[in-house]
Amino acid sequence: MPLDSASAEPLHPQARETLLAALDAGYADPRRLHHDGRRARLLLDNAREAVAGALDVRPDEVTFTGSGTDAVHRGLLGLLGPRLRHGTAIAHGAVEHSSVLHAAAWASRTWPQVSVASLPVDRLGRLDLAAAPELLTSPPAVIAVQSANHEVGTRQPVAEAAALTDAPLFMDACASAGREPLPQGWAAAALSAHKWGGPAGVGVLLVRRGTRWRNPFPADDRIDERGVGFENVPGALAAAAALQAVVAEREEVGVRQRSLIEWVRRRVVETVPDVEVVGDQDDRLPHLVTFSCLYVDGEALVHELDAAGYGVASGSACTASTLEPSHVLAAMGVLTHGNIRLSLARDTSQAQVEGFLTALPGVVAGIRGRLGIGEA
Amino acid sequence: MADDIALELDCTDLRCPLPVIELGRRISDVEVGHLIAVVTADPAARIDVPAWCRMRAQEYVGEDATAAGVARYVVRRLV
Numbered sequence: 001m002p003l004d005s006a007s008a009e010p011l012h013p014q015a016r017e018t019l020l021a022a023l024d025a026g027y028a029d030p031r032r033l034h035h036d037g038r039r040a041r042l043l044l045d046n047a048r049e050a051v052a053g054a055l056d057v058r059p060d061e062v063t064f065t066g067s068g069t070d071a072v073h074r075g076l077l078g079l080l081g082p083r084l085r086h087g088t089a090i091a092h093g094a095v096e097h098s099s100v101l102h103a104a105a106w107a108s109r110t111w112p113q114v115s116v117a118s119l120p121v122d123r124l125g126r127l128d129l130a131a132a133p134e135l136l137t138s139p140p141a142v143i144a145v146q147s148a149n150h151e152v153g154t155r156q157p158v159a160e161a162a163a164l165t166d167a168p169l170f171m172d173a174c175a176s177a178g179r180e181p182l183p184q185g186w187a188a189a190a191l192s193a194h195k196w197g198g199p200a201g202v203g204v205l206l207v208r209r210g211t212r213w214r215n216p217f218p219a220d221d222r223i224d225e226r227g228v229g230f231e232n233v234p235g236a237l238a239a240a241a242a243l244q245a246v247v248a249e250r251e252e253v254g255v256r257q258r259s260l261i262e263w264v265r266r267r268v269v270e271t272v273p274d275v276e277v278v279g280d281q282d283d284r285l286p287h288l289v290t291f292s293c294l295y296v297d298g299e300a301l302v303h304e305l306d307a308a309g310y311g312v313a314s315g316s317a318c319t320a321s322t323l324e325p326s327h328v329l330a331a332m333g334v335l336t337h338g339n340i341r342l343s344l345a346r347d348t349s350q351a352q353v354e355g356f357l358t359a360l361p362g363v364v365a366g367i368r369g370r371l372g373i374g375e376a
Numbered sequence: 377m378a379d380d381i382a383l384e385l386d387c388t389d390l391r392c393p394l395p396v397i398e399l400g401r402r403i404s405d406v407e408v409g410h411l412i413a414v415v416t417a418d419p420a421a422r423i424d425v426p427a428w429c430r431m432r433a434q435e436y437v438g439e440d441a442t443a444a445g446v447a448r449y450v451v452r453r454l455v
Contacts, residue, residue, distance in 0.1 A: 276431060294431065295397050317392055317420040325392070325420040335427040336420050337393035371397060 002311040006288045006343035012197030012242040019238035026233035050240035054247045063205040063226040064236045068174045068192025071203035072099040075188035076170045077216035083141040091117045092144035093127045094331035124280045125154040125332045150175040151328040152279030152290045158183035178246040187211040196246045198239030254286040261289045271361045278334045288343035295373045296338030308359045313341040382410040392420035413450045425449040
């Protein structure tokens with residue numbers, strides 16, 4: 001059973017239904033003026049309005065993109081371009097998603113005058129604004145602050161960061177979108193449908209009306225000047241349907257998930273020796289928790305939990321393609337080995353979480369035993 | 377720093393979590409107040425040795441490098 005909704009939430013039933021219908025009804029080129037084209041255009045406009053309504057933004061602030069990553073790149077770099085005469089630094093939190101870090105690195109390669117500043121976080125993974133006075137003394141061209149951290153769940157002070165600087169703020173909201181209302185203070189934001197139960201291959205770029213934004217990539221002659229490529233009308237419509245459903249049920253789901261995660265945080269510490277649960281225990285996303293087990297190999301932990309029926313993610317170096325530990329855990333200064341991120345889907349039950357909690361102590365003890373560690 | 381190290385653990389080729397396990401096993405081989413060092417190329421050790429010190433109430437002194445250029449993490453035994 002997957003306990004990894006923070007990587008991908010299973011397709012919401014309403015998204016599946018909508019997607020299947022829209023594959024036929026929305027196949028056509030929405031720029032064409034014939035019957036099928038007009039129908040595709042109508043469906044796309046419906047999707048845009050539904051997303052705007054669910055997020056409490058204006059429809060003309062919504063652009064569908066090919067992924068959350070694409071939305072991050074367009075959001076951040078589109079804010080940067082018009083600002084290059086005012087400043088040359090991209091300031092981002094140290095625990096931003098790798099798509100933000102890659103976009104910033106690309107910008108500094110593309111425009112040699114652009115520098116990248118990483119803003120420190122505290123032990124809970126929260127942006128430490130008091131430790132970043134350079135925001136006030138030498139304003140960056142653009143600042144990137146995520147809504148909440150994708151690995152440890154800690155919410156970020158987006159509005160507070162925006163108030164500290166005149167620079168436009170780009171917000172990666174992929175970890176929280178749908179699950180929580182959008183924080184205030186952003187000029188552009190990025191969302192990813194597969195993280196709220198929509199299909200893969202659909203991202204959402206939000207650009208606040210009145211914001212100076214310029215397409216950082218080659219233009220395309222499509223419906224929305226901020227995007228590129230033939231519109232994925234069925235995907236956009238399914239993403240919108242899932243978002244509406246998730247927003248409608250999030251109060252109930254969020255309360256249930258919040259208390260299940262609180263239970264995990266408590267029980268893991270009680271039942272597993274030498275474990276460190278990380279991230280803010282209260283001011284956090286409802287559905288995920290991260291912890292590290294001392295003297296445990298993260299790769300073995302993921303494999304053995306999977307064999308026991310529980311699919312979890314890990315920030316340990318041995319589980320990463322780069323063989324580097326998670327930059328999020330590193331910036332927080334918390335243990336990176338033996339790391340697990342557990343995240344709940346909308347229908348994850350208490351019994352399933354209890355099964356995981358029952359299996360975990362034995363799996364950890366088994367790995368420690370093979371490494372020659374007794375009762376620690 | 378180098379002159380004061382009472383025990384140096386050669387974990388050059390060990391990967392996480394083995395260097396930290398070795399540190400945990402051998403810390404009691406040095407006297408309280410003395411230094412123990414872990415030599416390892418494991419990139420996770422840069423984070424995990426200080427984190428281990430915090431969890432175990434030991435003092436993380438800092439990082440330098442061996443003559444061969446391998447990172448060395450120095451810890452003072454406090455308890």
